[in-house]
Amino acid sequence: MIAIKENISLQKDNTLHLDVKTRFFTEVHSLNDIVDVTNISRFKNTPILILGGGANILFTKNYDGLVIKNSLKGKKIIKENNNYVIIEIRSGEDWPELVAYTVENNWVGIENLAYIPGTVGASPVQNIGAYGQSLEDTFVSLEAIELSSGKIKVFAKEDCEFKYRDSIFKSELKDKYFIISIRLKLSKHFKSVDSSYHSRYESLEEELKSFAKPPFTLKNVYEAIIRIRQKKLPDINKVGTIGSTFANPFINKKQLLELQKKFPDIQFYPVDKMKYPSINNPNLQGADIVKIPAGWLLEEAGWKNKRIGNIGTHPDHALCVIAYKGATPEEFYSFTENMRRDFKEKYKIDLEYEVNII
Ligand SMILES: Cc1cc2nc3c(=O)[nH]c(=O)nc-3n(C[C@H](O)[C@H](O)[C@H](O)COP(=O)(O)OP(=O)(O)OC[C@H]3O[C@@H](n4cnc5c(N)ncnc54)[C@H](O)[C@@H]3O)c2cc1C
Known part of the structure; x- marks a missing residue:
């Protein structure tokens, strides 16, 4: 029978390293283990959270339910x-x-x-x-x-x-x-790589050229991506972070024109094959929608390299919020909610969390 533990700290199971506790905890290694969990009658009405690496979950408080840690391999x-x-x-x-x-x-x-x-x-x-x-x-x-x-x-x-x-x-x-x-x-066919990706901060092509010669190989591209990410993002083993805390907002052309009056050089991207999650929103219906960079706008609003107590934003990226030693879940959530409030006030646009809020 699968082991269920009680009052377990999840500090090692979330990349923010926040010391939150879960009421019940179990780890599954096989399909039988999962079936065992689904058969335990006392958990029929208990909230359940499936946990992978905890790289996309923001715990705002202790979890009053059952966490199922996933260790299915193969x-x-x-x-x-x-x-x-x-x-x-x-x-x-x-x-x-x-x-x-x-x-x-x-x-x-x-x-x-x-x-x-x-x-x-x-x-x-x-x-x-x-x-x-x-x-x-x-x-x-x-x-x-x-x-x-x-x-x-x-x-x-x-x-x-x-x-x-x-x-x-x-x-x-x-x-x-x-x-x-x-x-x-x-x-199995690596045609010529599309190295055109670039943003305000980085260019895949430039990174590739810094250590390889065209035509670039699959391994070159892989290495270039890792180099860019290592330069850009903190090491999750050393620093508490969940990467991009917020998703890039989608706005309609009218909102974009409004923003451009204040920020003529704002970058925006076509939606392409992506779809806006709330396409039924009346503001967006029938509109030409574009994606705008949340990090850039947060930076313009003064949120880059900002620290309050044990929480701060990355020195180079306002979108990357960092939990320093001793940070509490409440402190972290209050910081990110402040960011959202400020964003709404300045840009009249809702900033949505990319991470799962628990
Ligand atoms: C430094 C950093 C950089 C990042 N960069 C990117 C990026 O470039 N692009 C990007 O898309 N994301 C990025 N992320 C976010 C994160 O890495 C991804 O969302 C990743 O897929 C999370 O995996 P996880 O196992 O940690 O999920 P968790 O955080 O454990 O879970 C995330 C959600 O998925 C659910 N879930 C997990 N496993 C299962 C399962 N087996 N069945 C059903 N539900 C499940 C959980 O219940 C939860 O709701 C970044 C995160 C960090 C910390």
Whole structure:
């Protein structure tokens, strides 16, 4: 029978290293373990939180429920030919290790998602993305178990309702299904790399040229992404952070024109294949929508390198909030709520959390 522990600290299980406690805690290593948990009747009415690496969860207080820590391991090839490979990966595998493994095998498709901390199982939840690539680009399907019934279901790509940093598992089915494994289709042909990605802070092409010569290889791109990220982001083993605390807002053309009066050089991006999560919002219906950089606007509002008590923003990136030693969950949340209030006041735009608030 699976072991359930009580009053356990999650300090090692969240990348902010906040000392929050959970009332109940268990770790699953197999499908049987998950089935065992779903069969425990005393947890039928208890809130359940599935925990991967805790790189996208903001605990604002102790958790009064059951945390299921995911340690399902393993990967296998489902199909392979001269053009592509379909691999199935168990959800407790480490995402950065998976990317390294695919690059090592010369399989193309998730190299720009290198160094994103966390587990494979969380990757579809917010449809992880970076440097122009998103999980959905290579995603085939996933297998998940319904926590209330113990039934296993396969979700095809279209069932997952992927959007920008969003999926059905972050909204309608949040905490209802435990993702067991995912399948990805990766190409065996590395055509000339699209190194055009750039922002105000970084350029993939420039990074590549700093250590390699064209035509760039898959390994070159992988290395360039890691170099950029290491320069840009704090080391999660040393510093408490959840990466980008807020998502980049989507606004309509009218709002953009308003912003441009004040900030003529504001960068904005086409929505492309991404969809706005709340497209029903009357402000946005029928409008031409663009994405604007939250970090840039926060910086303009004076939020870069700002510290209050044990919480502060990164010296170079206002979007990256850091919890210093001794920080409490309440302190962290109060800091980020201040950021949101200030943003709304200055720009009349809602800043939405990218991370899951617990
Ligand atoms: C320094 C840093 C940089 C980052 N950079 C990026 C980036 O470039 N792009 C990006 O997209 N994200 C980025 N992130 C966010 C984070 O890495 C991703 O969201 C990652 O997928 C989180 O994985 P995790 O295992 O830690 O998930 P957790 O934080 O443990 O969980 C996140 C959510 O997914 C749910 N969940 C987890 N596992 C499962 C499962 N098996 N079944 C069902 N639900 C599950 C949880 O309940 C929770 O709601 C960054 C984070 C940090 C700290």
